[in-house]
Amino acid sequence: MSKFKIKSFDISKFSNDAYLGVKKEDTYLHSLLIRGANKTGKSTTVEALNYAIYGPECVNSKYPITNNSRTDIELENSDYNLKIYRSGNKKHKLIIKNKNTNETLPEITNHDEIQKNLIKIFNMEYNKLKELKYKTIYQNENNNLRKKGINELKNAISYYGGYYKENLELIEDEQLLNQIKKEIEKLDNSNNQIKKEIEKLDRNIKYNEQDQQNISQFIQYYESGELEKYFTTKKKNKEAENELKKLGQVVKEITRLQEEKRGMERSMDEINLYYENKIMDILKDILSSLNCPVCGGEIEEKSLKYRVEHKQCPFCGKKHDSIELYEKIKQKISLSKEQHPETIAKIDKLNKIISAKKDLRNNITKKNKKNPFYGLKNYTIRIVEKYDSIDSDEIKNEYSECKIKYKSYTESNQEYKDNIKKLDSDVEKNNNNIETLKNSKQTVSKHKTDLKTKLKQDIESYFLERLNYYYSYLFGSKADLIISSENNYIFSKPLAGNSNKYVNIFDSSIGQCQKKCLDMAIVLALSDMDLKNNISNLCYILMEEPSEGIYDDKDSEGNDIEHKQNLFELLNNKIKEGIQLIILSAEESYPDNLEIPEKNVLKLKHNYQDTLHGVENNG
Structure with missing residues (x-):
């Protein structure tokens, strides 16, 4: 089954009344360019598209979902056509059509059921949709994945690296370790209960023996005269x-x-x-x-x-x-x-x-x-x-009672001793089981550690390979190799004039052009991982102002480095590979540089008098 692309969308309202929306009746499953000057609603459109597909859970809190929000979006692959209608936070609808049988399934209107179906359709085995947003380039760098830090980036890498498939073993290991822990705690608790019971039985035996010794002389002397x-x-x-x-x-x-x-x-x-x-x-x-x-x-x-x-x-x-x-x-x-x-x-x-x-x-x-x-x-x-x-009836009664007591003490103590023997056996059995469980725990823990290390090495190795490829493609000869070091990603060369200091890719001191190249490289590397490991059934990337801040430069020898041209070439390569790019930009040179049909170029318009956003379809 091929991957889903966006076929059409109609965003009539979103987030606030100043945004009047954007509409495209048919993308022909091709890449799309939405052009618009600053303040024409490009960032709002990005969030609206994410909302339209993934729902309110995946929208940036900066863009509150109002009751007036209205989005319709259609996605399609070789087998299915999906139509998702969303209105505010509660009114949603999903229509699924099987293209092979031409059968349309009953409408789904319950939000939770819609999300469950999308998770299944998009092949999101981890039951999460928010990870899909990692493949979005935002104009505001604070919303981009690199800005969120190492932990968030590693989460995305493990996700798109196919971690969740192999992670089933890790999950099973974790569940097994938790079960082993519970079993050991139960056995320890059982042993504690048994030991308390043995202490009581030992005490009863001691009391009985003391009482037995106390009356035994009387019985003996009475019987002997x-x-x-x-x-x-x-x-x-x-x-x-x-x-x-x-x-x-x-x-x-x-x-x-x-x-x-x-x-x-x-x-x-x-x-x-x-x-x-x-x-x-x-x-x-x-x-x-x-x-x-x-x-x-x-x-x-x-x-x-x-x-x-x-x-x-x-x-x-x-x-x-x-x-x-x-x-x-x-x-x-x-x-x-x-x-x-x-x-x-x-x-x-x-x-x-x-x-x-x-x-x-x-x-x-x-x-x-x-x-x-x-x-x-x-x-x-x-x-x-x-x-x-000695001949009194009272002494005879005392003797008879003592004989009964003596026998009772003997029988009780024997019963206590038998119980203690059984309880000791139970403790020994519990201890053997605990030892077996501890050995199993050690084996499972080692398997978990080895698997985690292997997965980390395999996934991280591939991610760094793709990251360095795209980063060097974009940043040219000035790009230093990025390596993994102490739970971080750093540039392999130290800062000029300081041989002991290495900069990580999250450092705020990195230049604007370098940041943009890194953000793009990260998203494209994740996209490659998604395709390689078949993580999701989606094949598009949202890009807001991908070329903003990227400018041409010269290397140390005075040679030109055309960063922007490198970007356009890379985007064209992705389009040729079959990736659907949804680009929102004020950049005027895009139509000349990107292989996007003229009919797939939209233009956002700004009504300065009414401060309303609108859209014009040039295609």
Whole structure:
């Protein structure tokens, strides 16, 4: 399929009432010259043509789109005829005719649908139209690509260099790297959750083992009958009974303090969930996998962040009760800042008190190692101190309960240990997966870097080749080679008298003629890249005053350099290559120098009395 050229256009109004428009019924798909003196609306016409094709998004802000703006334009290639009607910012229409079947498709009037169709028709795979404007020469150099700087120019080079085709791989790499990052974060988060669970299980095992050890002596002594002698001693030895009462009180206090400490250690789990955390982190922790509980779909972290910021439900995005949820989380975060240090201080204080109580208990029993109660565990001491006879039903009940508890502790600990083993296995599996993902990340990153470097070298190399060709063609023997250096484009020769300073092509100190030659060379180089890589299905270039500021000169040996004649020759070459040039200029010599049919020469007229713009078709 051949590329589209402009066949006809009718710009009745645009931007302001002082501009009355321009019309050409048939360009015969040939180049076009629109002549006009200063202030006759050439710059406005350039923006109006861009608006007519690409829409309001691509118009310079200096030319506001008014409700009175009216443009009709027709583009054609070997297969299709396109008619685009635009009115103001909202009323637009696109008519597509298939020339091969003579079928006209239904009119499209929705602006977004028009833009989507144009993107598809013009083969703009990047879903952008503004890059097409890079192939426009403006009279005002501030609107030209060179003036916009290195980043904008490199964006255009990568675009017209076919970057977007190969860039699909880069996009896939980037998506894969983001996915790998998410997977690693999920696995890390999972490991953190598992480690917290293991810590809880380890703590439960420790508590159970402490309690089991505490009751095991009582069970053993009860079953062996050894417990009876302690009751006998208690009855016969008054002094031993008093010592036992003291021990009983201390043991009771130790037991109470240990239970209080355990409660505080458990409360630290919730405090740590909120302490030094943000709402986003807590929700990620709570939601863990970030999957919707209804459909099972993954909740994007970006969406979650937005919903948190706007106090919406983390799942559905509605506001309903989520404000209360976030306020509660916020309050808990604030409260945890006070509770965390306070609870740690209380646990430390309890540890000291428990340690002191244990010392007291040991001191009581150590006073007389022949004391029959020496070496008894806390629970056994409590039983002997509490009850009068081993034959009481209460002790039998205590024994039965302790047997059940002992078995329960054993079973629970085994279950905890099995769970820990499984969780350890899960952590190991996660770590292996993380390692695999990191290796994949390294491979993908290297591929991305290598591809980027290759693309950069290939694209930049071709761009510089074409840029230097056109620049030297226009600027003649005075043109220095342009090279790439440290993320910039500079002239290969340093400034005269300063061997250490090199000027880049964006430097404001460059002469006017040189700037114009560079601007033209950049646009033509991009046009070559467009044709070579088949980026767009458009084959025209808009040029406003391309020869303005270009003048003839002499080289260092006194030879003439006909810069302007070089330009006309170059433009003629482009016309012969099949490029449609739309030139707007006040230059009178164009018709004699350019191979443009007389019927394709228009003349903008200026009504000085009414300050209105009009057009006269000489063809």
